[in-house]
Amino acid sequence: xxxxxxxxxxRNGGLAEALSQASVDLELYDGxxxxxxxxxxxxxxxxxxxxxxxxxxxxDFLRHSQTMCxxxxxLSVVTDIYDFLNEDGQRWEQRxxxxxxxxxxxxxxxxxxxxxxxxxxxSKIWEDIRSQDSAVWQHAIYAAKRLRMDIWEELFGRLxxxxxxxxxxxxxxxxxxxxxxxxxxxxxxxxxxxxxIASGPQDEIGYGEQYGPHQCLQSLLQALDVFEGHGTKLIxxxxxxxxxxxxxxxxxxxxxxxxxxxxxxxAAALQELTVSEPNEQVKExxxxxxxxxELTAWLIKS
Numbered sequence: 001x002x003x004x005x006x007x008x009x010x011r012n013g014g015l016a017e018a019l020s021q022a023s024v025d026l027e028l029y030d031g032x033x034x035x036x037x038x039x040x041x042x043x044x045x046x047x048x049x050x051x052x053x054x055x056x057x058x059x060d061f062l063r064h065s066q067t068m069c070x071x072x073x074x075l076s077v078v079t080d081i082y083d084f085l086n087e088d089g090q091r092w093e094q095r096x097x098x099x100x101x102x103x104x105x106x107x108x109x110x111x112x113x114x115x116x117x118x119x120x121x122x123s124k125i126w127e128d129i130r131s132q133d134s135a136v137w138q139h140a141i142y143a144a145k146r147l148r149m150d151i152w153e154e155l156f157g158r159l160x161x162x163x164x165x166x167x168x169x170x171x172x173x174x175x176x177x178x179x180x181x182x183x184x185x186x187x188x189x190x191x192x193x194x195x196x197i198a199s200g201p202q203d204e205i206g207y208g209e210q211y212g213p214h215q216c217l218q219s220l221l222q223a224l225d226v227f228e229g230h231g232t233k234l235i236x237x238x239x240x241x242x243x244x245x246x247x248x249x250x251x252x253x254x255x256x257x258x259x260x261x262x263x264x265x266x267a268a269a270l271q272e273l274t275v276s277e278p279n280e281q282v283k284e285x286x287x288x289x290x291x292x293x294e295l296t297a298w299l300i301k302s
Contacts, residue, residue, distance in 0.1 A: 006038035007046035016053035019060035029068050032061055033077035040080045048084065049091070055099035058084075062111035069115050072128050073139040079146040082112035121147060129154055141171060152180060156187075163191040166215035173223035178230070181223070185231040188220055194233060198240035198269070203278045206243025214243040221249035229261035239269040244279050251285055259293050 009015070018024065019032055036058065039048040048054050058081055065078055085108055096102070121143070128140030129151055144151045152175060159168045172184050193213050206214045221238050224231045231253075238250030254262065254270070262270075274290070277283050289295075 001044070002034060002038035003041055003047075004045045006035045007051050010035050010039065010051050010053070010057065016057040016060070019057055019064065024064055024068075026068070029061075029064055030074070032057070033074060036061060037077045037080050040084050049095065049098070053099070055095075055101075055104060059104060059108050059111075062108055062115075065115050066111065071139070072125055072136070072143040075115065075121065075143045076139060076146065078112055078115045079143070082109065082116060085109050085112065116147070122149065125149065126154075138167070156180075156183065159187065163187075164212050164216060166212060166219055169216045169219035173219055178227060181227050181230060185220070185224075185227075185234065188216070189231070189233045192216055192234075192237075194237040197246075198237040199242055200240055201244075201247060201273060201276050201278060202242035203244055204242045206241070206245055211243060214241055214246055217241065218243065218246050218249055221246060221253060225253045225256040228257050232261075232263045232266050236265045236269040239266070239273050244282060247273070247277070247279075247282055248285070251282070251289060255289055255292070259295070 015032060015035060018028055024032075036048075039046075039051055039054070041047075051057070062078070062081065065074070069075055069078055085105055092100070092105070125140050125144050125147070128136050129144065131137050131140070141151065141155075152172065155168055155171050159165065159172065162168060169184075169188070173181070175181055175184075194217075197213050197217055204211075206218070217234060217238055220231065220234055224235065235250045235253050238246040241247060241250075254266070270286075274286055277286060
């Protein structure tokens with residue numbers, strides 16, 4: 001994780017001094033962007049508020065961005081800085097004692113806006129979203145979300161070409177439109193190897209190439225708790241997945257859903273899981289769920 005080393009690199013590499021020059025080369029500009037973006041994300045090590053020269057480094061980076069910010073990856077750094085500058089509360093009162101001032105903060109906001117509001121970004125980002133280069137594509141998605149562009153249909157179309165791409169599922173589940181979630185769920189039910197995923201509970205982390213389909217399912221299950229009654233086939237498969245996270249996410253849905261919408265397939269999978277779950281923490285979660293739903297007697301009887 002870049003966050004572990006960002007502050008160390010900024011200090012010991014002389015980031016603020018390097019950016020204070022009248023002009024910088026592309027390698028320095030991009031490297032500075034990586035460092036600043038990592039500092040802005042916060043933790044697990046020192047963050048932007050621990051970096052003594054943050055004010056000068058940020059303002060000079062934005063000065064260079066007026067002419068050098070031309071890619072979605074570079075734009076993402078500027079939008080990260082803009083969010084930082086717009087934070088509310090006591091954080092900024094403390095920052096004013098660390099090299100920042102109200103005037104500098106406002107000046108930096110204007111520099112961000114000069115970059116972000118360029119009309120050319122929309123077409124550039126659409127072009128990059130259709131790129132076959134995964135790094136370009138992912139940066140474009142991030143930038144598109146920051147600019148509030150609706151790219152859902154484009155990503156759903158791409159899913160038809162890559163039905164086992166967990167990154168696409170991760171992006172597509174971020175919708176509050178039931179119709180879109182319905183389409184995604186129906187597609188997943190038809191195209192994910194659910195029988196293969198539901199091979200039986202084990203205490204597996206569920207990462208690696210062999211767990212690609214399980215990761216697709218995990219992305220879906222993380223979002224289904226707020227879509228009551230949608231994706232029961234997916235939940236049933238998740239309950240019997242060897243990936244412990246899948247089972248936890250499936251249980252999260254059942255904790256949120258009322259019993260009448262579960263359906264027979266989910267109930268049968270849950271009943272099987274009650275006798276085969278290998279993880280003690282998940283066993284406790286199942287017991288608590290059964291108690292809250294008043295299902296213990298029903299499962300024993302059935």
